[in-house]
Amino acid sequence: MTGALIVLAVFFGVAFLLVLFVIGIYNSLVRLRNQVDNAWSQIDVQLKRRHDLIPNLVETAKGYMKHERETFEAITEARSKAMGAGNVADAAKAEGQLAEALSKFMLVVENYPDLKANQNFLSLQEELSSTENKIAFARQSYNDQVLFFNNKIEMFPSNIIAGMFSFKKRDFFEVETAAEREAPKVSFS
């Protein structure tokens, strides 16, 4: 009689601990997923901010740069493409193109000393380059979080619980620009 009771108590004890364990892992997975979502929304905020800054910048620069139609068109097109992007991978690609167009624009600006002396343009430029940095840092923080989350989903024992409640791995936000994709050229001539 007492033997059976002990076995029963041990059984329930173990089951209880197991349930606690599962709850703990489940909660940590949810917390990590929320952190990933939050980091993503940070990127989103900054991307929107860049989209908002661009019309102002183009408007200010247009008066000084009469012969750079192509540059402006490239920026405007990249911007509208980026604003319409649906998923993470598309957005990353479109934003990469936009960043490229902007950096080309900044190179062209060097030829217009009048524009570079314009106070309004200078403050827009600081805002824009800071937004670029914020995007980069938000991406960096998002990727850190995603790495942590994905590791947790793949590793034992949390992978069992992740599978049970169908937690999905997230995509990294990789920016691929033409400049970065190109392999470094080495020449010995």
Add this chain to the structure above:
Amino acid sequence: MWELIRANKRNSVLLMAVMAMVLLLVGAVIGLAVFGPQGALFGVIAATVLWLFLTLLSFSSGDQILLAASRAQPVTHDVHPQLFNVVEEMKIAAGLPAMPKIYIINDPAPNAFATGRSPEKASVAVTAGLLARLNRDELQGVIAHEISHILHRDILYVTLAGIMLGGIVLMSQVFLRGMFYSSMSSRRRYSSGNQGGGQAQIVLLVVAILVAILAPIMAYLLYFALSRRREYLADAGAARLTRYPEGLASALEKIATDPAPQLATVNKATAPMYIANPFKKKGQRRLSDLTSTHPPISERIRILRSMSQGASLKDYSEAYGSVTHAKNIIPAVALKTEEIRIREGQAQPTKEQKVQDRLHQVGDIMRKVNGFLFLTCLCGLKLKVPPNFKGDTVKCPRCSRALDLAAQRNAQHR
């Protein structure tokens, strides 16, 4: 990162416990020596009350006291947009829950500190001299160092430990001074009152005096040793956040070689908060190593510059090992292999400014903080209009054009 924060919290609690014990010990011994056997309890209670009061005070308004003591003024985005942007960048990189409040200190000496109770309620203060001297990358390095302090929960620790240290010093000082004066005036109380206990009383007194002298020194050494460690950790964090150790390294170099006189509003208790030791000591380098609040700045620069492989905590730790030949500075649990590449600098190289220009710039930053209007006349003259000037137009002193102030005011308040 999280492992590091947890280890830091544990160390903080440990240090607080040790310091609280020292405080109670000082209280007990002093009570015992002054009032006899029952006095020990009284001393402990007095020490506890003092400690509770100071802790509550520092918890509720410690950051405000520190900011006021260093005469830091809160600023808006318009005063220095770049500073605001850089702080926000680092806030995003560190994933802080809220934007820290930003203060500027009117001082030409370049320095900075962070304070606050928690990452949600944190403040960052920089001197005008720092803003005038550093380029964007360097400013980013310094701000990243301060944000790392916030992220590592060093800000609360420095405030609490500083206050506790203050309590210990206060009690010891009161006792020693009291002893000094009472031994001159009322010597009889100890010798004639209780015949048998006289001998023991004197021994106790000597012990109490020893404790009162040694305890503050011990507490100082402990506090400084830990705050030196935290500086390295914040450097490592800054390199990781910015992915650009050279920014902080070159900022530290500029701070170290700055000709401006030392910060005006600083004392021994607030010194550990700053990014670089605000006291300018000359000649006593080696001797002051134990008692200095900061690691030697040249060493910090060398460590940051020898991080060639990457910007992770592990890379910093390896660079630390190769420069100092000492054992690991970062808790082993926090060292995991991350592949973090170092990026390239963005700021354009700046010309070395003359000291005079820099002082002008410091003055301009402070005028902006204090609400001066800045406008440029068509003839090229720059006007700085004080905030108590009420008129809507002002005459340019060179070409006597009338300049519209109202529009300028509206533009700045927008």
